[in-house]
Amino acid sequence: MTETPYQRAAAESAASALLLLAHGSLDPRAQESTRALAQAVRLSQACRVEVAYLRHVRPRARQVLSTFAEAGHDRVVVVPLLLTSAFHARVDLPRALSDPPALAPVVTPVLGGSPGAPDKRLVAALRRRLTELNAAFDAVVVAAAGSSDVEACSSVTAMASALGADLGLPCLAGFASTASPTPGEAVAQLRLAGAHRVAVASYCFAPGRLFRQAADSSTAAGAVGISEPLGDAPELVELVLERFHQACDTKAGAGSAF
Structure with missing residues (x-):
């Protein structure tokens, strides 16, 4: 056969x-x-x-x-x-x-x-985790680990743009280390621009030190919540x-x- x-x-x-x-x-x-x-x-x-x-x-x-x-x-x-x-x-x-x-x-x-083409499934996964917060928000920060590599940071910025377009909301990238702005600084920028309830989307696979840094930074800046990592x-x-x-x-x- x-x-x-x-x-x-x-x-x-x-x-x-x-x-x-x-x-x-x-x-x-x-x-x-x-x-x-x-x-x-x-x-x-x-x-x-x-x-x-x-x-x-x-x-x-x-x-x-x-x-x-x-x-x-x-x-x-x-x-x-x-x-x-x-x-x-x-x-x-x-x-x-x-x-x-x-x-x-x-x-x-x-x-x-690549920086120019964020995968739609990652965008959807970030959105899924944000909905699990069960909190209303009018702006979002995509919080990533951070890097001295310009292209790596650009890919996170591109992901923030893609998620913002998908949600129809202002969205900025924030970096827990090395690069700027920090997640807290990005939250503050959005609040200064008129946002009242800023949520943070964790652009990471699993919890860890940098996830905690991003959570602490954004919470101190007044974020309404930070989503869980992408996980499964x-x-x-x-x-x-x-x-x-x-x-x-x-x-x-x-x-x-x-």
Whole structure:
């Protein structure tokens, strides 16, 4: 019997393993959030899904890749849980995946996309988390970690513009570290411009030190609330799965996407 394209794709996916590679945090809630995302992806896709971290906690990528190799997976896809192509994507990620134990993994682009084209699913996920605040607001700050990389900051600014357009409300970017304005300063700017109830959208995957800094900064400036990180939002699961399937469509040994 001739194998259909659907059957072939399903078999390739089943033979592949997926590694969600997160930044990592000493906050145990961050690991819980990452594991929740992995479980949501696992339930939507018949393949092995594991998590690893770049910093602070274990397991690290090489450890999980060794486990995949020992289990006989013939293809490994790594989806970096990063929202910008800043230092962690340019330096930490290649370092973590250098000298893989067996078959070189296929590494997808970071989930944040390019500065000029914010992914609509991330916009929808941010909006979903804002609605969970159950609070009225007339302006929004998109709070991100921050970076000295101009392009990375530009991608956050582009995301703020996209979310503002989607909501039909004024929206500014704020950065918890390195870049400016801070989330609190962005809240203050919007209030000075006439906004009365400013909400903050957390543009991060999981809780951690910078999430707390953004929350403290914006609360002190009078924000009505800060949304939870993206976590296992359905739109994020969909985006991860798209990256996975795109990588599975590449030829074995095609290399990484750094």
